[in-house]
Amino acid sequence: MLTTLIYRSHISENFPTDALKDMVFAANSKNGQADVTGILLFNGIHFFQLLEGPEESVFSIYRHICADPRHYNVVEIFCDFAPKRRFGNAGMELFDLREHEKEAVLQSVLDRGTTRYQLLYDDRALQFFRTFVEATEKENYFEIPPAESWAFVSDGNGVEMDNAAADITRECSFAFQPIVDPLAQKTVSLEALIRTPAGESALAFFNGRTGDEVYEADLSSKSVALAMAAALNVAGQTLSINLLPMTLVRIPDAVDFLLAEIKANGLIPEQIIVEFTENEVISRLEEFTNAVRQLKAAGIRVAIDHFGGGFAGLSLLAQFQPERIKINRELIRDVHKSGSRQAIVRAIIQCCASLEIRISAVGVEKPEEWMWLESAGVSHFQGHLFAAPAFQGIPAVCWPEMLSDI
Numbered sequence: 001m002l003t004t005l006i007y008r009s010h011i012s013e014n015f016p017t018d019a020l021k022d023m024v025f026a027a028n029s030k031n032g033q034a035d036v037t038g039i040l041l042f043n044g045i046h047f048f049q050l051l052e053g054p055e056e057s058v059f060s061i062y063r064h065i066c067a068d069p070r071h072y073n074v075v076e077i078f079c080d081f082a083p084k085r086r087f088g089n090a091g092m093e094l095f096d097l098r099e100h101e102k103e104a105v106l107q108s109v110l111d112r113g114t115t116r117y118q119l120l121y122d123d124r125a126l127q128f129f130r131t132f133v134e135a136t137e138k139e140n141y142f143e144i145p146p147a148e149s150w151a152f153v154s155d156g157n158g159v160e161m162d163n164a165a166a167d168i169t170r171e172c173s174f175a176f177q178p179i180v181d182p183l184a185q186k187t188v189s190l191e192a193l194i195r196t197p198a199g200e201s202a203l204a205f206f207n208g209r210t211g212d213e214v215y216e217a218d219l220s221s222k223s224v225a226l227a228m229a230a231a232l233n234v235a236g237q238t239l240s241i242n243l244l245p246m247t248l249v250r251i252p253d254a255v256d257f258l259l260a261e262i263k264a265n266g267l268i269p270e271q272i273i274v275e276f277t278e279n280e281v282i283s284r285l286e287e288f289t290n291a292v293r294q295l296k297a298a299g300i301r302v303a304i305d306h307f308g309g310g311f312a313g314l315s316l317l318a319q320f321q322p323e324r325i326k327i328n329r330e331l332i333r334d335v336h337k338s339g340s341r342q343a344i345v346r347a348i349i350q351c352c353a354s355l356e357i358r359i360s361a362v363g364v365e366k367p368e369e370w371m372w373l374e375s376a377g378v379s380h381f382q383g384h385l386f387a388a389p390a391f392q393g394i395p396a397v398c399w400p401e402m403l404s405d406i
């Protein structure tokens with residue numbers, strides 16, 4: 001299928017711009033052999049390239065381009081299918097924006113067009129050209145340093161639960177994972193993640209339970225989470241516990257149960273955040289919202305987990321505002337390389353800033369993901385990059401340290 005891919009990137013310092021013409025010459029011939037056509041814009045700092053051709057050929061050339069050290073921060077901004085090539089005449093043609101007026105470049109680009117209609121109507125690809133040439137999105141190009149600029153150094157401060165406390169975990173158990181502010185080197189919260197007594201996943205814990213058993217097990221497991229947190233001595237820490245939204249709706253007095261357990265374990269409501277994992281439709285939204293009000297009235301803060309995935313969409317924010325949202329891993333994965341994820345995450349950040357809702361990014365695994373998100377304004381992170389969940393314990397945290405010789 002005829003595929004169009006557009007990316008932008010930043011030229012490397014050690015790539016002299018007078019070598020550009022040779023690079024384009026080689027690219028032109030290589031693209032020609034692969035039946036790929038396209039156009040390359042360069043503004044002295046950034047490249048913007050459109051590639052079009054058979055899907056496999058475009059992706060294969062793009063993989064080579066991504067690995068090319070002559071540029072970095074390569075961000076895919078558009079990938080789509082089209083009936084005809086927009087620029088079918090040349091394997092690769094360079095437009096150096098420093099040599100032309102903006103309007104002249106756009107006109108020249110249009111003149112190279114090989115489809116009669118697409119370039120005239122509301123063509124998304126062409127809109128990206130326009131935005132690049134007019135540099136209206138430039139403040140959103142977060143230029144991040146290479147991953148190797150940081151070392152992640154363990155603080156060695158892990159804690160394990162002692163044997164005496166192990167009898168709390170007969171029915172279920174928990175792993176704890178910190179949510180951290182890496183630049184402030186501070187743990188902002190600990191999340192209790194449910195496990196079977198043997199340490200298997202949440203899925204294994206809920207497996208085999210049906211109907212209301214799921215919600216009953218969900219709620220009663222919280223007494224184990226709170227008791228374990230107390231045994232791990234989390235006094236003064238904020239503790240995040242997960243609850244299925246329907247647990248609050250299906251189980252009468254669920255909020256009173258939670259409050260009693262918090263008190264019984266020597267904790268206070270203000271240090272608890274209840275995270276709602278939205279993997280089912282909240283069918284009784286009114287009752288759910290009422291229960292959330294009860295939680296908030298008692299001093300418990302509320303977070304929406306997996307925001308942006310499944311049912312946890314923007315409309316949930318219209319119904320009630322949590323103190324915090326956790327951006328879904330699907331949106332975080334390789335965010336530094338994906339223009340669409342970047343646009344969505346920026347919109348979430350902007351929306352939450354207007355609503356004074358704190359954001360954490362979940363499932364952060366790569367230094368580049370963290371750096372991009374920090375640049376975009378996120379400061380709280382959870383993920384294996386900093387600390388994996390520790391079964392029946394609190395893990396040591398790996399804090400980033402800038403390596404000065406890079």
Ligand SMILES: Cc1cc2nc3c(=O)[nH]c(=O)nc-3n(C[C@H](O)[C@H](O)[C@H](O)COP(=O)(O)O)c2cc1C
Nearest residue numbers: 027028030031047049061064065066068070071092
């Ligand atoms: C901004 C930029 C654009 C490039 N465009 C292309 C291109 O369209 N086609 C191509 O074959 N190589 C292009 N290259 C060069 C590739 O990155 C790579 O050097 C080339 O495909 C040879 O790859 P190989 O040495 O791994 O075989 C580009 C490089 C840069 C820095």
